[in-house]
Amino acid sequence: MSTNGGKSSGGKDTPPTPGHQVILGTKVPLRLDSGAELSGFTVAYQTYGSLNADRSNAILVCHALTGDQFLADPHPMTGKDGWWEQIVGPGKVLDTERYYVICPNILGGCMGTTGPKEINPETGKPWGLDFPVITISDMVRAQALLLDELGIEQLFLVTGGSMGGMQVLEWASMYPERVFAALPIATASRHSAQNIAFHEVGRQAIMADPDWCGGNYLAEGKRPHRGLAVARMAAHITYLSEQSLHLKFGRRLQNRKSVTYGFEADFQVESYLRHQGITFVERFDANSYLYITRAMDYFDLADKHGGVLANAFRNTPVRFCVISFTSDWLYPTDENRMIVHALNAVAANVSFAEITSDKGHDAFLLDEPEFHRVIHGFINGAAEHRGLVGSSALAPGERAP
Amino acid sequence: MSTNGGKSSGGKDTPPTPGHQVILGTKVPLRLDSGAELSGFTVAYQTYGSLNADRSNAILVCHALTGDQFLADPHPMTGKDGWWEQIVGPGKVLDTERYYVICPNILGGCMGTTGPKEINPETGKPWGLDFPVITISDMVRAQALLLDELGIEQLFLVTGGSMGGMQVLEWASMYPERVFAALPIATASRHSAQNIAFHEVGRQAIMADPDWCGGNYLAEGKRPHRGLAVARMAAHITYLSEQSLHLKFGRRLQNRKSVTYGFEADFQVESYLRHQGITFVERFDANSYLYITRAMDYFDLADKHGGVLANAFRNTPVRFCVISFTSDWLYPTDENRMIVHALNAVAANVSFAEITSDKGHDAFLLDEPEFHRVIHGFINGAAEHRGLVGSSALAPGERAP
Numbered sequence: 001m002s003t004n005g006g007k008s009s010g011g012k013d014t015p016p017t018p019g020h021q022v023i024l025g026t027k028v029p030l031r032l033d034s035g036a037e038l039s040g041f042t043v044a045y046q047t048y049g050s051l052n053a054d055r056s057n058a059i060l061v062c063h064a065l066t067g068d069q070f071l072a073d074p075h076p077m078t079g080k081d082g083w084w085e086q087i088v089g090p091g092k093v094l095d096t097e098r099y100y101v102i103c104p105n106i107l108g109g110c111m112g113t114t115g116p117k118e119i120n121p122e123t124g125k126p127w128g129l130d131f132p133v134i135t136i137s138d139m140v141r142a143q144a145l146l147l148d149e150l151g152i153e154q155l156f157l158v159t160g161g162s163m164g165g166m167q168v169l170e171w172a173s174m175y176p177e178r179v180f181a182a183l184p185i186a187t188a189s190r191h192s193a194q195n196i197a198f199h200e201v202g203r204q205a206i207m208a209d210p211d212w213c214g215g216n217y218l219a220e221g222k223r224p225h226r227g228l229a230v231a232r233m234a235a236h237i238t239y240l241s242e243q244s245l246h247l248k249f250g251r252r253l254q255n256r257k258s259v260t261y262g263f264e265a266d267f268q269v270e271s272y273l274r275h276q277g278i279t280f281v282e283r284f285d286a287n288s289y290l291y292i293t294r295a296m297d298y299f300d301l302a303d304k305h306g307g308v309l310a311n312a313f314r315n316t317p318v319r320f321c322v323i324s325f326t327s328d329w330l331y332p333t334d335e336n337r338m339i340v341h342a343l344n345a346v347a348a349n350v351s352f353a354e355i356t357s358d359k360g361h362d363a364f365l366l367d368e369p370e371f372h373r374v375i376h377g378f379i380n381g382a383a384e385h386r387g388l389v390g391s392s393a394l395a396p397g398e399r400a401p
Numbered sequence: 402m403s404t405n406g407g408k409s410s411g412g413k414d415t416p417p418t419p420g421h422q423v424i425l426g427t428k429v430p431l432r433l434d435s436g437a438e439l440s441g442f443t444v445a446y447q448t449y450g451s452l453n454a455d456r457s458n459a460i461l462v463c464h465a466l467t468g469d470q471f472l473a474d475p476h477p478m479t480g481k482d483g484w485w486e487q488i489v490g491p492g493k494v495l496d497t498e499r500y501y502v503i504c505p506n507i508l509g510g511c512m513g514t515t516g517p518k519e520i521n522p523e524t525g526k527p528w529g530l531d532f533p534v535i536t537i538s539d540m541v542r543a544q545a546l547l548l549d550e551l552g553i554e555q556l557f558l559v560t561g562g563s564m565g566g567m568q569v570l571e572w573a574s575m576y577p578e579r580v581f582a583a584l585p586i587a588t589a590s591r592h593s594a595q596n597i598a599f600h601e602v603g604r605q606a607i608m609a610d611p612d613w614c615g616g617n618y619l620a621e622g623k624r625p626h627r628g629l630a631v632a633r634m635a636a637h638i639t640y641l642s643e644q645s646l647h648l649k650f651g652r653r654l655q656n657r658k659s660v661t662y663g664f665e666a667d668f669q670v671e672s673y674l675r676h677q678g679i680t681f682v683e684r685f686d687a688n689s690y691l692y693i694t695r696a697m698d699y700f701d702l703a704d705k706h707g708g709v710l711a712n713a714f715r716n717t718p719v720r721f722c723v724i725s726f727t728s729d730w731l732y733p734t735d736e737n738r739m740i741v742h743a744l745n746a747v748a749a750n751v752s753f754a755e756i757t758s759d760k761g762h763d764a765f766l767l768d769e770p771e772f773h774r775v776i777h778g779f780i781n782g783a784a785e786h787r788g789l790v791g792s793s794a795l796a797p798g799e800r801a802p
Contacts, residue, residue: 230609251593274601
């Protein structure tokens with residue numbers, strides 16, 4: 001059942017809509033990897049474009065750790081552009097005049113889908129740490145129920161970067177018959193020790209904040225803003241490359257001619273990081289941050305398949321394109337290539353591109369023409385094979401005259 | 402004037418001594434880069450070996466951010482081995498049977514040298530944030546006063562890794578006539594934007610802890626343990642390489658067969674990091690951490706010399722050896738090579754070695770035989786040129802029969 005509807009157009013002049021919400025798991029509860037069950041949970045999502053008559057042009061975009069469903073609308077809380085406006089819209093790489101693009105907020109999130117900040121129906125209070133720990137698979141299972149609800153049997157494409165890419169891999173592995181093409185970007189088949197370590201720092205920063213209140217801050221009318229800001233700052237460094245920080249900020253001072261011999265933000269990079277922390281806490285829930293980072297830590301696709309990653313994709317009919325960025329040290333090319341090798345081992349249809357970029361992990365969110373050209377080519381080719389007519393020859397971002 | 406003396410022998414069976422302390426700046430106060438003046442400040446230091454008759458065999462070891470003067474004694478608070486036991490001792494690379502090794506706790510530190518946790522004589526209370534912000538140059542100026550006190554005109558060698566290497570570069574630049582040879586290890590001539598960013602995360606973690614009390618925690622009987630632990634955890638990740646974390650921990654679980662679907666330390670790497678945080682706060686002062694990271698952020702040797710690093714070393718008589726490690730991403734080879742290029746530009750006597758290691762930045766503290774061989778060779782060669790007789794042909798760590 002769809003509530004709170006009103007389709008968004010994806011146009012920049014459209015005022016932000018509250019988005020769609022649907023309640024799922026009402027007849028059969030969703031069984032999670034942990035063994036817990038969720039019934040009557042909400043999934044909030046945005047759509048762009050129109051579903052065609054044979055329901056074959058649907059694209060699922062899976063968002064990253066701190067992303068949400070507002071990929072091509074202004075964000076309803078910050079007013080900022082959607083996080084993938086570069087890619088999604090009329091005439092763009094994910095052309096909303098050709099495709100029906102769906103982006104749900106993930107299970108455990110904080111933008112309308114059920115997560116630790118929502119009300120636990122059994123207690124009438126926010127879930128907090130009583131919310132069950134979820135996995136990437138659980139997120140994907142919830143998305144599959146959403147597609148059932150929308151009457152979409154098979155996705156033309158599932159794509160996403162970072163944690164979104166993990167969901168793409170799970171989609172192709174768990175529901176190969178429901179995915180025509182898969183485009184995981186800047187991701188990994190399992191979270192590395194270093195990445196677990198960075199997540200643990202963020203979680204410890206949140207939990208060290210007395211206003212976290214053992215996870216019960218909403219009931220106590222508090223918010224662990226300081227801890228969450230520190231977590232965000234630490235994580236944000238990992239999203240950028242050393243070179244991009246050097247080019248963007250170097251050692252330049254912030255609105256001063258010389259250092260102050262104090263602990264103010266003398267350097268531009270300090271001021272920038274503080275700003276990242278401060279603005280993040282306005283839109284994100286601290287417990288969601290704990291749950292989502294945990295889901296990423298737990299992600300290990302090979303481990304679920306007898307320690308052999310290729311087993312996750314045996315006999316897959318899905319056509320893949322895997323993308324990495326040269327300066328991404330969070331999910332470096334080697335991690336992405338590991339996915340390609342596994343797909344090669346089962347003779348899957350896979351292409352791979354390492355994009356030269358100095359922008360680090362965040363390159364998938366930014367203006368990277370080569371990246372846009374490569375994925376545009378893959379999507380166009382897949383669309384032809386899928387029999388989606390009117391394949392666009394436009395360059396990314398360009399409109400027909 | 403030397404107080405609280407009692408020379409330590411560097412032998413492992415010697416019980417830890419409280420170390421030497423000397424009060425400096427009693428006649429003429431030390432003028433800091435900030436313009437503030439420090440008078441009657443204490444420097445705590447350890448020595449190993451004996452000064453020879455012509456006072457030509459002194460080696461100054463400069464410690465890193467969280468190091469201290471106990472480089473070859475058990476640490477008096479933790480009981481752990483000294484931080485450079487691999488390198489310093491009888492028959493070792495810094496052979497205490499040949500050289501007189503001095504290691505002072507830096508200005509701003511928390512192991513006996515004056516820093517923010519010591520008593521401000523003007524108020525009778527701990528300095529806290531009233532302590533003046535210090536720079537790497539200030540640390541070196543204080544060390545020069547210590548050498549005056551010890552009657553050492555010229556050092557045979559000054560060495561150190563990481564922030565210790567920054568002090569080495571300042572020594573060679575500020576007091577070239579007092580340095581015969583300089584061995585900066587795994588360091589940089591200026592702190593990068595990424596490194597400033599990581600430091601800022603650590604400082605924000607400390608300052609976000611309500612027990613920091615605006616820097617006044619000692620007077621208020623509190624300690625910002627949680628914030629300081631988070632700062633240490635974030636920093637510790639940067640000391641290791643991605644590969645060393647992978648080899649050391651990978652995704653192995655901590656004393657359990659499967660994940661717990663909770664927020665305990667399921668993974669070994671989480672447990673390890675938490676341990677690093679917990680043990681660090683027992684021995685380190687949070688305000689010292691703020692001051693020392695700030696000194697590192699401010700370090701930019703070229704900036705002090707008209708933007709041209711080579712100007713820092715023009716006409717230098719010092720012979721240099723610069724060392725980097727392949728997997729060090731905190732002070733990568735490129736940063737070290739920048740120092741070598743500047744020295745080449747002024748036709749200085751410099752050798753450079755990039756050591757292949759998977760151990761990351763911390764490699765300079767660990768058992769890296771190739772590293773030990775290279776610096777042993779450099780030191781032996783320099784000793785011959787300095788006319789220090791009895792140059793050792795022993796392999797590092799070996800003793801004569």
